Amino acid sequence: MNNAADGDGFVVFDRVQKSYDGETLVVKDLNLSIGKGEFLTMLGPSGSGKTTCLMMLAGFEMATNGEILLDGKNINMVPPHKRGIGMVFQNYALFPHMTVGENLAFPLEVRGMGKDERETKIKRALDMVQMGDFINRRPAQLSGGQQQRIALARALVFDPELVLMDEPLGALDKQLREHMQFEIKHLHESLGITVVYVTHDQGEALTMSDRVAVFNDGRIQQLAAPDELYERPQNSFVAQFIGENNKLPGTVETLTGDTCTVRLETGEIIDATAVNIREAGQETLVSIRPERVEFKPEMMPAGAHTIGAEVLEVIYMGDILRTRMRVAGSDEFVMKSRNTLDQVRLKPGERLKIGWHPQDARALDPM
Amino acid sequence: MSDTTMASPELTTADGVPLKKALVRSEARAKRRAFLLVAPLFLFVLITFVVPIGQMLFQSVYNDSFSATAPALDKWFSEHPQGAPIDESAYAALASDLKTMKENRTQGQAGTRINYDVAGTRSLFTSTARKIDRLEPPWKEAILGVNEGWNDPNLWRAMRSATHPYTIDFYLAALDMTRDKNDNIVGVNPDRAIYGKLFWRTAVLSFIITVLCMILAFPIAHLLASLPLAKSNLLMIFVLLPFWTSLLVRTTSWMVLLQQQGVLNDLLVWLGIVNNDGRLEMMYNKTGTIIAMTHILLPFMVLPLYSVMRTIPPSYVRAARSLGATSWTAFRRIYLPQTLPGIGAGALLVFILSVGYYITPALVGGADGQLISNMIAFHMQKSLNWSLAAALASLLLAGVLILYWLYDRLVGIDNMKLG
Structure with a gap:
């Protein structure tokens, strides 16, 4: 490198x-x-x-x-x-x-x-x-x-x-x-x-x-x-160190060229881009930027896997809303959405489906 | 100046109490407590420091050992101005005083006081007082019959000036000056002038010691400041070790090392650098005083330097180097100026300490390496001329204060860092 x-x-x-x-x-x-x-x-x-x-x-x-x-x-x-x-x-x-x-x-x-x-x-x-x-x-x-x-x-x-x-x-x-x-x-x-x-x-x-x-x-x-x-x-390391980052540990299910599917620890399957993984079956850490996480169905890319989430906390930060939720057993999953006029305000306890473009989910080494 | 300022409305608290009064009231308790905390030290300093120094200053200008014991002469001198003939009435007053002295056994005290000014007169007082009861008027012949020495006009002049308990004569003596027969202030005979020479030698030796301490302490302090803490603490113990050893032990160990049959000379002879007859004299002279005192006072230079150097971040010298300065330029123009507060504090400390140093010169100085403090001690212990000792000590104190003032003007006392 x-x-x-x-x-x-x-x-x-x-x-x-x-x-x-x-x-x-x-x-x-x-x-x-x-x-x-x-x-x-x-x-x-x-x-x-x-x-x-x-x-x-x-x-x-x-x-x-x-x-x-x-x-x-x-x-x-x-x-x-x-x-x-x-x-x-x-x-x-x-x-x-x-x-x-x-x-x-x-x-x-x-x-x-x-x-x-x-x-x-x-x-x-x-x-x-x-x-x-x-x-x-x-x-x-x-x-x-x-x-x-x-x-x-x-x-x-x-x-x-x-x-x-x-x-x-x-x-x-x-x-x-x-x-x-x-x-x-x-x-x-x-x-x-x-x-x-x-x-x-x-x-x-x-x-x-x-x-x-x-x-x-x-x-x-x-x-x-x-x-x-x-x-x-x-x-x-770079994903962690630069900017805020959600990390989901899992195992590589399939690997085709640049893309892969990852089975998370709780059994859900998500799409991701393979970065530095070598083969199916190996452990990985999927990294997703909080601002690339979507929850509105119309914003999801076609064919992407979605995953269930439960809202734990919404933090109002002025320009953005920071929503902390439970995803695949992790309580630290964060989604950032712009505080626009028509933005949907989620409430703690709400359950919903979230997703992302597979390019934004990067399957990395497990550190 | 003039009373043109407008009376500004007095600030009051919400209750209408003047603000200043309220402030004083609210802080009074804290101030009382603060004062009580300081009080023991304050009393201690007052009793052990301010009072003795005041006493010393007073002693240097006040001596009543003659005026208190010779009231009749005091009266006679006040009635007869300077230059009046020493006639029968004067001798009558002397006889009356000698009788009083004999009764009170103070003739020795009075004689000692006159003896300061006119050498050899103490015995005049004691011997004449012993015979005074057998003498008859006319007093002049009778007293001169006992001892012709009473006819000395110098003696009478000395007695006249001694009847004033307040005198600057001790300061004159401390500055190698005296009064001639017309009461003018003149320098003493050059071969009897000792104090001026001693003051000068004290200043020169102290200066040499200060410079030596500076040269030796600077690298040590720098090393201490730049080493990691664990190592520098270990090294600091070596610096402080002399501090924890008795002064006498240190001084005598220098005697062992430096004397003519001592370790250093033996080594030099063994190495063939000097031959056995040419053993160096490093003890009982100025060299001995300088070596021993430099060693003893070194920590006083190292500690302030160290504390200043510790606070100078290495980035200054690095910055200077990165800006194109050689290591010597970086040291001279960047590092050294920043250590000045430490150098100043250390130099002042070492100089003041060595100016008043007593024990080391007394032990290793010989005749040549004595300092003014040894002379003060001599007058305190041997000649018992406390007033002269006080005058010498006061001059020393004044010299130190002048130095302190100079330092304040040149460097600024706020810049001093003692640790």
């Missing part, structure tokens, strides 16, 4: 492994090629190895095995300050004893740039994040969002071609985070830089990225564009 390193990417991880203690591998055989100008997100739970990968790319950790290439050159032995990679840290890491202007001047000064050129660049970088008036403030005098912008400007001020971001929005509140997501995305587009972004927030990953690499257990579980990732998860 992993994209094999093809050697012509801007950033290439080639069979990279990393171990801290010599006993366990934090990163197991990582192969990844990132194109120039791409926005790639490394997504995964904590401890999945994504931050370690970023640190190896930045030069703060040594790869135990394998090669990391930047623009075709092996950078394993290049110290961090010679890599010319911009980096935004989780807590911004703005130097507290310097003003905003001095923070931005720092990367230019260490490159021996003259005063005039420095000032032009600093001004341009600050204007880029709309923080031109804050040049003489200290980081402690800025709000979280403002610090975030300054950190961004500092990582961009010396015109790096590659910028790494380590959960840069983790400390912001929800509204500001969403706003900053768009700003980072726009900066990426207008500057044409390559961005490697690390996050554990799947919403962030989906909205911003060109491609997302889902990490778990030191491996990339799936590397794909956001829509592909959401709609066609390749295994149970």
Whole structure:
């Protein structure tokens, strides 16, 4: 499943492994090629190895095995300050004893740039994040969002071609985070830089990225564009991790090409798309997105199997209605329906038939 | 300035009670309880700290051991201005006082006080008082007959100034100054000036010790702060171990190590670095004081540094590195400035402690490595000139306060982190 390193990417991880203690591998055989100008997100739970990968790319950790290439050159032995990679840290890491202007001047000064050129660049970088008036403030005098912008400007001020971001929005509140997501995305587009972004927030990953690499257990579980990732998860972990997901355990009854029928634990038979199952008779986990579940007969695709359900709870969430029901012995089955004018409001205790398009039910590995 | 502000309507609570009054009332109970909690410490500090220091400051400008024992001379001096001839009436007053002293057995006390200013006069008082009952007027001949030394104008000047119990003479003495025969303040004979030299040596040695502590403590503190907690705790025990050992044990172990027949010299001789006749003198001089005190005061530098370094996230240096700084630039421009509060606190702590250090220089300092506190102790215990000891101690205190003030102006006391 992993994209094999093809050697012509801007950033290439080639069979990279990393171990801290010599006993366990934090990163197991990582192969990844990132194109120039791409926005790639490394997504995964904590401890999945994504931050370690970023640190190896930045030069703060040594790869135990394998090669990391930047623009075709092996950078394993290049110290961090010679890599010319911009980096935004989780807590911004703005130097507290310097003003905003001095923070931005720092990367230019260490490159021996003259005063005039420095000032032009600093001004341009600050204007880029709309923080031109804050040049003489200290980081402690800025709000979280403002610090975030300054950190961004500092990582961009010396015109790096590659910028790494380590959960840069983790400390912001929800509204500001969403706003900053768009700003980072726009900066990426207008500057044409390559961005490697690390996050554990799947919403962030989906909205911003060109491609997302889902990490778990030191491996990339799936590397794909956001829509592909959401709609066609390749295994149970990705299906679980990205978005909300209903899972129904069962056994594969028949397998014909891409489609299969699955006998659930309570005996019902449903249609599903075979993703990573090999043969009839094996255990599987069928994954269905809550918003793809239908209960109105006229919306069901022709020939689809339906299944009985009992409404347990309806949660009003404003834009959507979230209905929790008992399906095939599971009490955690969720259906999401849009809160339109004519939407049918179900009541707890109601029994009904639900169904879905077989393409939306994906039979995956049982984890 | 002027009374132009408009009287704003007083805020009241819903019941019409003025808001301020209501606030005071509602918080009174909590304040009383808080005060009671603090009271034991407050009393303790008052009794053991404020009062003794006040007493010391007072002693340095007040000494009544002559004025209280010589009322007749006091009267005579107040009636006759400076420069008046020392005539029969003066000797009569002296005789009367010597009699009183003999009755009250205070001639030694009075003599000691005059002896501070004019050396060798204590015996004058005791010997003359012993014979005073047998003397007859005219007093001048009689007293001079006992001892010609009474004719010394310096002595009379000293007695005149000693009749004022409040005096700055002890401060003058502590600053190597005295009064000449016209009562002008002048420096003492250079070969008798010892305190200025000692203050200077104390400051220089303390500075050297502070710098050495800084150089030694910085890497240790950094290591402690960057190691995982389990390992750094173990290492911290080694730093604190000297703290838990008696000061005397530590100092004497340095004596074992550093003396001429000691472990270090033996090792150097055995290695052939120095020959047997050229054994290094590392003890009973400044070197000994510096080595032993640096070791003893090191934890006071490590702990504040450590507590500051612990709070500096590694991401700052990483950020600097990613922005293109070499590790040296990142250290100098990013890490070091952020440790300044710790360096400042540690340096102030070590310097102030070493300025007043007594036991170690007394044991390993020899003649060369004595500090001002050893001189204060000498005046407390040997010469019994408590007023001079108090004056020296007050000057030391003033010096430390000035340093503290300077630190506050330069770095800001709010920036100090002691742990």
